[in-house]
Amino acid sequence: MIPSDLLYMASHEWVRVTDQEALVGITDFAQCQLGDITFIELPSVGDAVAQGREMGSIESVKAASELNSPVSGTVIEVNAELDGAPEKINQDPYGAGWMIRVRLSEPPQGLLSPEEYKAIAECGDE
Amino acid sequence: MPYIPHTPDEQHRMLDVIGVAGMDDLFAEIPEALRPKSFNLPEGLGEHEVMRHLETLANKNNTRLVGFLGAGFYDHAIPAAVDFLTSRGEFATAYTPYQPEASQGSLQAIFEYQTAVCRLLDMEYANASVYDGGTALYEAMMMAVRHTKRRKIVVDECVNPIYRRMLDCYTSNLHLDMTVVAHREGGSDLKALSAAVDTDTAAIIVQNPNFFGVLEDFSGLFAHARSQGALNIISVYPLMQAILKTPGAMGADIATAEGQSLGLPLSFGGPYLGMMACTKALIRQMPGRIVGRTTDSQGRTGYVLTLQAREQHIRRQKATSNICSNQALCALRAITYLCLMGPQGLANTAMHCSELAHYAARRLLKLPGAKLLSQRPFANEFALVLPRPAYHVMDRLTRRGFLPGFPLGRYYPGLENVLLIACTEKNTREDIGILKELLGGAL
Numbered sequence: 001m002i003p004s005d006l007l008y009m010a011s012h013e014w015v016r017v018t019d020q021e022a023l024v025g026i027t028d029f030a031q032c033q034l035g036d037i038t039f040i041e042l043p044s045v046g047d048a049v050a051q052g053r054e055m056g057s058i059e060s061v062k063a064a065s066e067l068n069s070p071v072s073g074t075v076i077e078v079n080a081e082l083d084g085a086p087e088k089i090n091q092d093p094y095g096a097g098w099m100i101r102v103r104l105s106e107p108p109q110g111l112l113s114p115e116e117y118k119a120i121a122e123c124g125d126e
Numbered sequence: 127m128p129y130i131p132h133t134p135d136e137q138h139r140m141l142d143v144i145g146v147a148g149m150d151d152l153f154a155e156i157p158e159a160l161r162p163k164s165f166n167l168p169e170g171l172g173e174h175e176v177m178r179h180l181e182t183l184a185n186k187n188n189t190r191l192v193g194f195l196g197a198g199f200y201d202h203a204i205p206a207a208v209d210f211l212t213s214r215g216e217f218a219t220a221y222t223p224y225q226p227e228a229s230q231g232s233l234q235a236i237f238e239y240q241t242a243v244c245r246l247l248d249m250e251y252a253n254a255s256v257y258d259g260g261t262a263l264y265e266a267m268m269m270a271v272r273h274t275k276r277r278k279i280v281v282d283e284c285v286n287p288i289y290r291r292m293l294d295c296y297t298s299n300l301h302l303d304m305t306v307v308a309h310r311e312g313g314s315d316l317k318a319l320s321a322a323v324d325t326d327t328a329a330i331i332v333q334n335p336n337f338f339g340v341l342e343d344f345s346g347l348f349a350h351a352r353s354q355g356a357l358n359i360i361s362v363y364p365l366m367q368a369i370l371k372t373p374g375a376m377g378a379d380i381a382t383a384e385g386q387s388l389g390l391p392l393s394f395g396g397p398y399l400g401m402m403a404c405t406k407a408l409i410r411q412m413p414g415r416i417v418g419r420t421t422d423s424q425g426r427t428g429y430v431l432t433l434q435a436r437e438q439h440i441r442r443q444k445a446t447s448n449i450c451s452n453q454a455l456c457a458l459r460a461i462t463y464l465c466l467m468g469p470q471g472l473a474n475t476a477m478h479c480s481e482l483a484h485y486a487a488r489r490l491l492k493l494p495g496a497k498l499l500s501q502r503p504f505a506n507e508f509a510l511v512l513p514r515p516a517y518h519v520m521d522r523l524t525r526r527g528f529l530p531g532f533p534l535g536r537y538y539p540g541l542e543n544v545l546l547i548a549c550t551e552k553n554t555r556e557d558i559g560i561l562k563e564l565l566g567g568a569l
Contacts, residue, residue, distance in 0.1 A: 039410065039435070057444070064435035064444070 001028045003094055007070070007108070008117035009052075014094065015070040015111065022071045022108070025098045026058070026089065029121035034060035037086045042067075042099055047075045051108055055100070058089075067099070071108045077101035187394075190527065192557050194486075196507045196548025197337070197532040198259070198286045199398075200387045202365065202475070203551050205466045208389045212459050220454070223417075224439075226430045233429035236454060237417040239461040246367050246464070247381045248374025249403035254415035255457040257449065259384025260292040262400030263331065263361050265447055266380040267293060269404070269411040270329035270357040271302065272446070278303040279329055280322045284314050284336035285361060287537035293331075302328075309538075312338035312500035312509050320350050327356040329380075334362055334370065338534075338546065339483075339507030340500050341370065348377040357408075364388055364401060364460075366505050368472040369480070373403070380404045389463025390456055399456040410436060413447030475551055479506035482549035486558045490547070493566050499544055507548040509534065509541075513569055516545040522568040528561060 006014045012030035016023040031037065039059040049055045049069035056067040079098050082088060089097035112120075132140070137149070146152065153161065171179065193201050212218065216231055223229030223236075236254045243252035256262050267279055281290060283306050294304065303326075307318045314336060323330055330351045335341050348358040357379040362370075365387040373381035385399030386392070404412055410433065418432035438445035467475065483506040490496055495513030512519060516533035523530045535542035549558075 041410075059435040064441055066444075 001094075002114050002118050002121070004114045006094070006114065007111035008114070009068060009070045009111060010117075010120060011068045012121065013068060013070045015108065017071070017104070017108065020104050021076070022073070022102045022104055023098050024055075024070060024100050024102060025093055026067065027117070027121060028093045031090045031093045031097070034058065034063055034065070036061045037089045040067075040082050040086050040089065040099070042078050042082070043075050045075050045078055049073060049075060049100075049102060058086075069102070070111055071102050071104055072106050073102040073104040075100050076103050191524070191529045192527060192553075192560075193529040194531045194547045194549065194553065194561065195529045196339075196550075197546055198288065198363075198384060199392055199395075200363075200365070200506075200548060200550050201392055201552055202387050202389075202479075204389050204391060204463065207466055208459055208462045211462050212455060217458055218455060222452075223431065226428060230429055232454065233417050233431070235458050235461060236415070236452075237419055237429050238465075239457045240417060242461055242464045243401050243403050246364060246372075247362065247383070247401075247403045248372035249378070249381050250374075250406045251409050251412065251416070252401070252403040253412050254417055254452045254454065255385070256400035256402060256414050256447075257451050257453065258396065258398040258400045259361065259382065259386070260286075260289040260400070261449065262382035262384075262402045263289050263359070264293055264296045265400075265402065265413045266359045266382050266404075267297075267329055267331060268447070269380060269408060269413070270359060273408060273411050274328040274355060274357060276326055276328035276356075277301065278305065278324075278326045279331065280305050280307060280319060280327055280356075282307055282314050282319060282330075282332045282336070283309040284312070284338060284340070284342075285331055285333040286337045289361065309336075309338070312336075313340050313502050314342050314344075314347075316342075316344075316347055319347055323351045323354050323356050325354050327351070327354055329357045329359050331359045331361070334360060334373075334376075335366060335505050335507065338500060338509045339504040339548070341503045341505060343371055343376065344378075345371075345376045352377065363505075365472065366476050366480075368469065369476045370505065379408060385456065385460045388460040390459050397453060397456055399453045399460055401460075409433065411446055412436065413445075415452050476505070479550050482506065482551075482553055482555070482558070483508060483547070485555060486547060486549055486553075486561070489558055489562045490565065493562065493569060495569065496565075499541070506550065507546060510545050510547055512543050512545060512565075515542050517542075519545065519565060519568045523561075523564050526564055528564055530561060530565060 006016050008014050012027045014027050037060045042056040051072045054066045055069040078100050220232045223232045240252040305322050307322050332344050351358050359380045360373045360378045362383045364383040381403045383401040385401045416432050422428045434440050436446045438448050487508050497511045499509035499511050531545040531547040534544040
């Protein structure tokens with residue numbers, strides 16, 4: 001499941017860019033690989049994020065990994081729901097599982113198209 | 127039998143299998159210049175010769191002194207059952223309990239220890255322990271730095287100077303701003319501590335009873351520090367917590383302790399036990415192991431290591447700590463001791479030690495020129511100002527079989543005449559009477 005209206009990073013984050021804002025989350029493939037997500041650490045409103053730089057971390061029952069920001073700018077909203085219910089990322093990675101909203105300081109460069117991302121990520125029926 | 131796991135022939139066969147010519151090839155990564163030329167070890171000895179040699183060395187120690195030496199480490203009585211139970215092979219030789227299915231005993235023991243630590247310190251979560259009390263305090267400070275993303279630390283000079291030296295040493299390359307607030311006659315300067323805390327402060331670090339034995343209630347200071355967004359860290363004497371206001375009741379975010387007073391012998395400085403407990407909000411910053419209780423697929427109770435993403439075997443570079451040796455056997459001694467004493471037994475012991483110290487203070491204050499450094503309340507330890515240097519007194523009394531206390535001059539310039547005197551349930555009123563006579567003769 002790779003929505004065609006998003007851009008992607010090789011480290012499995014997605015971004016929806018509209019005007020000067022971007023919504024960021026992780027892909028269905030990423031949540032599938034991680035397994036049951038137990039904890040997420042995100043930046044706070046007002047924090048600066050930079051494209052390709054670490055913006056937080058995510059833990060599941062079997063692994064922990066860094067989250068990288070696909071865009072540069074300032075965080076203007078954080079999905080507060082995830083703190084108490086990180087499983088939303090497993091259930092709905094492209095919807096209720098969104099992570100942060102960013103006001104862009106510059107347009108993102110070199111993100112992957114849905115087709116390009118599809119080549120590196122296919123969530124098999126494991 | 128020789129305790130050598132494999133013969134030269136077996137070594138050669140193993141080297142053949144992995145395709146290297148000799149043992150040295152396994153260390154090829156280490157530059158030649160850095161490899162030891164020799165370990166400078168003498169020839170081996172037989173078991174009996176080794177025992178005799180070690181006994182000769184051990185006999186040089188004077189273990190029959192009557193001691194009033196505390197300063198963070200205390201010679202409390204240890205029930206015989208503690209040694210017996212903790213020397214059982216199942217515990218003494220157990221390895222890290224990474225496989226819960228094979229380690230339920232160790233895991234449950236650690237879980238019970240954590241529960242006891244939480245109850246004793248009145249905190250929400252405890253870890254499986256770290257190296258010692260000083261390490262625990264350093265780790266607490268780093269928890270605060272990570273949590274607040276600030277770099278300023280306010281430290282009370284009444285915190286054990288050995289711990290403060292450890293904090294300095296561990297952080298010498300971390301670019302933290304350490305502000306030490308001077309003590310006032312052996313007590314915490316609460317006003318100055320409050321004034322030192324600002325919105326750049328990651329943590330305030332205090333101790334109760336403080337290094338001089340003085341009791342403090344830090345509730346007000348903690349409330350102020352919290353209003354500035356700083357975390358409150360307190361180092362405590364765990365046995366005394368049975369009768370003192372707890373870290374939790376004061377509003378501490380992290381409580382640490384040297385667990386030696388809970389069933390561990392002094393042992394010339396170790397191994398000891400670093401106790402750590404914190405609030406729920408900080409649990410993911412807690413270093414080291416945490417054991418949790420859960421149920422398996424059949425609904426049976428099981429104990430497991432939990433929240434392991436914090437730990438270095440999962441993400442080494444992101445781990446909350448890379449020096450978090452769990453002192454599992456020492457922790458087992460502590461939980462065994464606590465179970466044998468029970469809450470009332472622990473409180474009785476703490477009270478008894480405290481009463482003895484107050485008796486000692488009353489007796490020693492009758493000496494000409496002796497006075498208390500602080501007029502504030504104390505438990506089982508107090509600082510006595512003498513009319514002459516404490517070292518001098520110490521030397522004279524040690525020769526008479528008495529360790530009168532801890533001379534403060536080495537760590538607190540200006541307090542060369544002050545002796546820190548501690549009592550435990552091992553001391554008697556007779557001991558105190560003799561101490562008074564000997565001290566009087568040495569002044």
